[in-house]
Amino acid sequence: MSCKELISKASATHYLTRDELILLLKDKSCSNLLFAAADDIRHRYVGDEIHLRGLIEFSNICRNNCCYCGLRRDNHNLTRYRLSQDEIFALAQHAAVNMGLKTIVLQSGEDMYFDQDKMCEIITSIKSLNVALTLSIGEKNLSEYQAYKAAGADRFLLRIETTDKTLYHRLDPGMSWQARKQCLDDLRTSGLEVGSGIMVGLPGQTIESLADDILFFKQIDADMIGIGPFIPHPDTPLRNAFGGTLELSLKVMALTRLLLPDINIPATTAMETLAPSGQTKALQSGANVIMPNITLNQYRKFYELYPGKSSTNISSDDALTELKAKIASIGRSISSDYGFHQKKI
Ligand code: 5AD
Numbered sequence: 001m002s003c004k005e006l007i008s009k010a011s012a013t014h015y016l017t018r019d020e021l022i023l024l025l026k027d028k029s030c031s032n033l034l035f036a037a038a039d040d041i042r043h044r045y046v047g048d049e050i051h052l053r054g055l056i057e058f059s060n061i062c063r064n065n066c067c068y069c070g071l072r073r074d075n076h077n078l079t080r081y082r083l084s085q086d087e088i089f090a091l092a093q094h095a096a097v098n099m100g101l102k103t104i105v106l107q108s109g110e111d112m113y114f115d116q117d118k119m120c121e122i123i124t125s126i127k128s129l130n131v132a133l134t135l136s137i138g139e140k141n142l143s144e145y146q147a148y149k150a151a152g153a154d155r156f157l158l159r160i161e162t163t164d165k166t167l168y169h170r171l172d173p174g175m176s177w178q179a180r181k182q183c184l185d186d187l188r189t190s191g192l193e194v195g196s197g198i199m200v201g202l203p204g205q206t207i208e209s210l211a212d213d214i215l216f217f218k219q220i221d222a223d224m225i226g227i228g229p230f231i232p233h234p235d236t237p238l239r240n241a242f243g244g245t246l247e248l249s250l251k252v253m254a255l256t257r258l259l260l261p262d263i264n265i266p267a268t269t270a271m272e273t274l275a276p277s278g279q280t281k282a283l284q285s286g287a288n289v290i291m292p293n294i295t296l297n298q299y300r301k302f303y304e305l306y307p308g309k310s311s312t313n314i315s316s317d318d319a320l321t322e323l324k325a326k327i328a329s330i331g332r333s334i335s336s337d338y339g340f341h342q343k344k345i
């Protein structure tokens with residue numbers, strides 16, 4: 001089958017074999033066709049509204065040592081911070097009340113200070129603001145995920161990073177791919193919406209493994225998938241590696257939209273960091289979510305997963321107006337609902 005036929009097949013059936021995915025990922029001539037098809041499927045299944053999720057990076061302290069990440073435990077060139085529960089609540093309140101955001105995302109490194117009791121207190125306080133709440137705080141056990149759900153949390157993000165187990169174990173020393181997969185299964189059991197995702201362009205990552213990653217998203221029946229290029233950080237062991245490209249990241253994202261047509265897909269910060277129009281391109285290639293950063297400037301610069309992390313920032317009224325204008329300029333609007341995953345297939 002030609003690329004064109006494969007893309008039509010994916011749009012109609014939401015299924016491709018591993019070999020077909022590999023063919024499309026390898027063929028550079030089909031990118032634009034793929035982006036247009038993903039844009040069309042996005043329009044048909046999740047509509048033209050964009051969901052804004054206000055991101056609070058509440059601690060950059062992490063017990064892990066992922067080779068790609070600037071927050072890794074062995075990076076001593078980084079000022080570490082931890083927000084207080086009051087600071088976290090104040091940010092969430094500002095986002096909900098003054099900015100009208102419908103979802104708050106709490107993200108941190110794996111900081112053991114925030115144990116189950118503290119997290120549940122934070123969750124309960126934020127849920128009083130009538131927002132949906134997403135957590136992105138790393139690997140926990142089933143009873144912890146259940147406790148977050150009981151306290152009112154709605155969703156959880158845990159990227160699998162790569163489904164290539166050998167690569168995972170090389171890049172995430174001391175961690176286990178099986179344990180991470182177990183976390184995704186436990187999240188599903190807990191009743192939270194499950195978000196996952198990968199980085200594209202990790203050193204040693206193959207096109208074949210990216211095809212496996214996309215099939216994995218379908219296999220776990222993900223509610224949300226975030227895909228971003230790997231960007232080397234100077235204070236990590238991967239400082240001299242080549243990073244991922246916007247083009248390949250967008251292709252993986254577009255294929256994910258074709259195979260999982262009704263899920264939520266963010267235009268990731270890493271895409272915007274790589275190219276000034278990366279976010280817009282992503283929104284026109286399958287994405288329907290933006291996660292503006294609402295962390296205060298004084299802390300934001302220390303949440304450096306990768307250098308130049310340029311997040312959409314709507315802490316001022318002007319910035320929010322600007323974002324709305326940018327969204328309107330591509331014929332889209334900002335959603336006023338919570339943006340839960342509505343299953344259509
Ligand atoms: N480049 C791009 N993305 C990164 N992440 C961590 N380090 C990097 C990097 N150097 C991503 C990982 C993690 C998410 C929070 O940020 O996928 O899950």
Ligand code: SF4
Nearest residue numbers: 062064066069072109
């Ligand atoms: Fe910690 Fe996450 Fe960075 Fe790994 S990717 S070092 S778990 S913050």
